[in-house]
Amino acid sequence: MRSLRTNLLNPISSQKTDLLPDHVITWDNGIITSVEPYNPALHRDCEDHRNAICSPGFIDIHVHLSQFRIRGNYRPALLPWLQEVVFPEEARSSDFSYARQLAQDFFSALLKAGTTTAVIYTAPFRKATEIAFEIAHRLGFRALIGMTLMDRNSPSDLLQSTAGAYETSLDLFDTWHGKSPLLDYIFTPRFAPTCSPELMRLIGDFASSRSAWIQTHLAENPDELRWVREIFGLESYTAVYEKFGLLGPHSILAHAIHLSDDEIRLMADSDSRIAHCPDSNFYLKSGEFPLSRLKAAGLKIALGSDVGAGSSLSMPHHAQMMNYRQSLEPVLPEEAFYNMTLGAARALDLGSVTGSLQPGKSADLILLKSPDHSPIDEHSLSRLVFYGSEYTVSETVIAGKSVKN
Ligand SMILES: [Zn+2]
Secondary structure: OEEEEEEEEEEOOOOOEEEEEEEEEEEEOOEEEEEEEOOOOOOOOOEEEEEEEEEEOEEEEEEEHHHHHHOOOOOOOHHHHHHHHHHHHHHHOOOHHHHHHHHHHHHHHHHHOOEEEEEEEEOOOHHHHHHHHHHHHHHOOEEEEEEEEOOOOOOOOOOOOHHHHHHHHHHHHHHHOOOOOOEEEEEEEOOHHHOOHHHHHHHHHHHHHHOOEEEEEEOOOHHHHHHHHHHHOOOOHHHHHHHOOOOOOOEEEEEOOOOOHHHHHHHHHHOOEEEEOHHHHHHOOOOOOOHHHHHHOOOEEEEOOOOOOOOOOOHHHHHHHHHHOOOOOOOOHHHHHHOOOHHHHHHOOOOOOOOOOOOOOEOOEEEEEOOOOOOOOOOHHHHHHHHHHHOEEEEEEEOOEEEEO
16 A cells, blocks of 8 residues: 655546645555545655656557657658658567567656556567567556558568468457456557458457457548548548448547548547547648547547657657647647546546546556646646656556556
8 A cells, every 4th residue: 555645636527637736645456545635643654745746647549669769760741751761660570689679668668758558559560569568568557559450552571461460460369358457459450551451351340249449540641541542442531441340439540630521420420539649740741630620529539649750758748739739729738638648548448447546546647746846736737738748757656556766
């Protein structure tokens, strides 16, 4: 059991975050048991962290482990970035010692950034995916992890056979689904241009029969849209995924920028989840996320770093970008914070498990120190959202276990 005397930022909704100065948060066996105002008569043995802010651990719902080392290797658009930077780098993960070091560095950096839950794409190799699971398991990290699938229009050193891609995914699913309270497998077709209709159909059918998670990319860049149209004809990009069973309440679609109203309706009707990656979208000049249209449709949206096209694993950086990358709509700090904490947990159907500091939930939390010793006051949340990437994460706790001091 641990009890911390500290200052809590606790998200309640996309409009409301509670600031709880000088409170005590206690957890036992990994579960938060109480959050209450400090009382000297009751809290004699608590640890003193009054100089810190305690936040729920951050949640990154779209990140590529295999691209961690190519951040900043610039190309001015999605398709050249993939062909000239991403694909050669992902091929290096066929060397397992490379994949192991990369995964160790990646998870270590996530913990240093205060991320306690992530939804992860690995390179298109079984062993690299197994290594990612092994390291996440050893650290006690909470994650959905998937082997990226590409069985056509791909370089030969990444190209998988349709049957091999499918069967390996099933093996990985069987190995990890329901086996750990913190980890699960997520089927990971990279995007429609590099996945055959057969593969998408197999994945869609299996995932819907087992309520398995799926992640892919959607409507990021105009050249990508043209490519999809060349391959699939006049159907919309979203209709392609719908046709093969890849939409649904366990599907996470990243980017979702260039969409018609009909496509937004398809996503909303299927209750698909959206990973919004504002940093990446402007790095690759993909376009501006249609935030107000997607919110009006009732879609569940959460933030993704999209490292390596995103430049940072720091989720406060992406919360800041969520505001900056809307040219007209001012995204308030409460909403940006929600989208990397409780809102993200809800998008992953983990709202009763993590994402806020509430008794009964897992103790997934971090201690943050501001670089300027700013006071704990009504602006604490806003500061964290607008320059939180400068804050020091002094401790990261997942399921009650300190994983970084
Ligand atoms: Zn991505």
